[in-house]
Amino acid sequence: MKHEEDYDEQLPDSLIGELKTADKPDSLISAKVDRTIARLAREQFSPRAERRRLRAPVWYAAAASVALALFLLQIQLRPDSGSAGMYSDVDESGQIDIADVLALARRDDRTITQSELDAFAMHVVSLDESGDDT
Amino acid sequence: MRQVDGRSDAELVGLCNSGSRRAAIDAFQVLYTRHRDYVLRVAFRYVRDTDLALDVLQETFTYLLRKFPPPGNGLVLNAQLQTLLYVAAKNNAISLLRKESRTEANGRFDPEQMPAPAYRDDSDLGRLLTGLAPEQREVVTLRFVDDLALQDIAEILDIPLGTVKSRLHTAVQAMRNSPYVKDFFDK
Numbered sequence: 001m002k003h004e005e006d007y008d009e010q011l012p013d014s015l016i017g018e019l020k021t022a023d024k025p026d027s028l029i030s031a032k033v034d035r036t037i038a039r040l041a042r043e044q045f046s047p048r049a050e051r052r053r054l055r056a057p058v059w060y061a062a063a064a065s066v067a068l069a070l071f072l073l074q075i076q077l078r079p080d081s082g083s084a085g086m087y088s089d090v091d092e093s094g095q096i097d098i099a100d101v102l103a104l105a106r107r108d109d110r111t112i113t114q115s116e117l118d119a120f121a122m123h124v125v126s127l128d129e130s131g132d133d134t
Numbered sequence: 135m136r137q138v139d140g141r142s143d144a145e146l147v148g149l150c151n152s153g154s155r156r157a158a159i160d161a162f163q164v165l166y167t168r169h170r171d172y173v174l175r176v177a178f179r180y181v182r183d184t185d186l187a188l189d190v191l192q193e194t195f196t197y198l199l200r201k202f203p204p205p206g207n208g209l210v211l212n213a214q215l216q217t218l219l220y221v222a223a224k225n226n227a228i229s230l231l232r233k234e235s236r237t238e239a240n241g242r243f244d245p246e247q248m249p250a251p252a253y254r255d256d257s258d259l260g261r262l263l264t265g266l267a268p269e270q271r272e273v274v275t276l277r278f279v280d281d282l283a284l285q286d287i288a289e290i291l292d293i294p295l296g297t298v299k300s301r302l303h304t305a306v307q308a309m310r311n312s313p314y315v316k317d318f319f320d321k
Contacts, residue, residue, distance in 0.1 A: 009299070009306050015318040016278045018259050023279045025178035025187055029170055033188055037166050037195050044199050045150075045158040 087123050098124050139164045143215040151208040158202065165215070166195055172216060172280070173223045179275065180227035186234070193226040194219060213289055216282070220290050258314035265312070270305035277302055 011019075090100040101121045104112060139146075141164065149161035170191065177190035198219070201209040211218075263271055276287045284302075288295045310319055 009302050011278055011306065011309065012318045015309075015315060018318075019263075019275070019279050022257070022259055022263075023175055023179065023275065025174055025184060027184045029174055029188065029191065033192060034166075034170075036192060037170075038163060040196060040199055041159050041162045041166075044202065044204075045155045045162070 087120060096124060100124065139168070143168075144211055147209050147211055147215065150202045152203075162199065162202075165198075169216065169219055170195070173219050176220055176223040177227050180224060181231060186227075186230055190223055190226045190230055193230075194223045197222050197226070214286060216280075217286050217290050220276075220280075262309060262312050262314040265314075266305055266308060270301050270308070273298060273301045274305045274309075 087096065088100070089096050090103040093099060098121065101117060101124055104120065105117055141161075143165065146161040146165050149157045150165070153161060173194050174187055174191050177187040177194070178184070181187050181190060198209075200206050263274070266274065272291070273287060276282045276290065277284070282290070284295055284298050288298045291298070309315055
C-alpha cells in the first residue's frame with residue numbers, strides 16, 4: 001500500500017501477504033478475555049462511579065461550608081476579643097460614649113490593648129458625628 | 135452476522151469521554167472489538183507467547199479505559215487510535231518481559247537490546263526477518279504488515295520522518311538482495 005506520493009519503497013504483494021501471515025498470533029482471543037474487558041468497561045462507566053464524580057464537588061462545597069461555620073463560631077465564642085463585646089455600655093449609663101472608653105481604660109484589664117482602646121474611641125467619635133448629622 | 139459499526143474512532147472516543155453510561159460502554163466495546171486483534175498481534179510480536187500476549191492485551195485496554203472519566207480526564211486523540219494502542223501494547227509487552235526476566239533465572243529479555251518484532255520460525259521469511267537489524271524489522275512490520283503511513287511510524291517510534299525512510303530503504307534493499315525471498319522479487 002502506498003501512502004506517500006513521493007515515496008516508492010515497495011515490496012511485492014505476495015511477500016507482504018507472507019509477512020502478514022507470519023505476524024499472526026498462534027491463537028485467537030478467548031471469550032474469557034472479551035468478558036473481562038466488558039466487565040471492566042461496565043465498572044468504569046457504572047452509575048456509581050459517575051455519581052461519585054458528580055457528587056465530589058458537592059461534598060467539597062459542604063465540607064468548606066462546615067469549616068467556615070466552625071471558624072466563625074470560634075471567633076464569636078472567643079471572650080472579649082471582638083469589637084462587638086468591647087463597644088458596649090461599660091459604665092452602664094444608658095449610652096455608649098467617651099465615658100465608656102475612659103472606664104474601660106481605667107480597668108486593669110490586660111486583655112485590652114491600646115490599639116483596641118483607640119479603636120473604641122474612634123467608634124464613639126463616629127457615633128457622635130452621626131448623631132450631630134441627624 | 136454482526137454489522138460493522140460505521141462510527142469513526144474519534145466519534146467513539148468522544149462518546150467514551152462524555153457520553154451516557156450506556157453509550158460509553160457501547161462505544162468502548164466497539165473500539166475493543168475493532169482493535170483487539172491488532173493489539174494482540176503487536177503484543178505477540180514482542181512476547182512470542184500466547185498467554186503473555188493476552189495479558190498485554192488486557193493491560194492495554196485497561197490503560198485505554200482509564201483514560202476516560204472517571205477517573206481519567208478524557209482522551210484527546212492527536213493521532214490515530216492505532217498509534218496510541220501500538221505504543222501502549224509495546225510498552226506493556228516490554229514491562230511484562232522485564233518482569234518475567236526478573237523472575238526467571240535465565241531471563242529471555244535483554245534490557246540492552248530493545249526488543250523488536252520477533253520471528254521464531256525457521257522458514258525463509260523468518261530467517262530473512264531475523265537477519266534484519268531490529269530497528270529495520272520494526273519499520274518493515276509497521277509499514278507493510280500494519281499498513282501504517284510513514285508519518286505515523288515516525289510518531290510511534292518517536293524518530294524523524296527521514297530516519298523512517300532511511301531505515302525502510304535499507305531494509306527493502308536488504309530484502310531485495312536476500313536469497314531467502316529473491317523469488318518474490320523475480321516474479
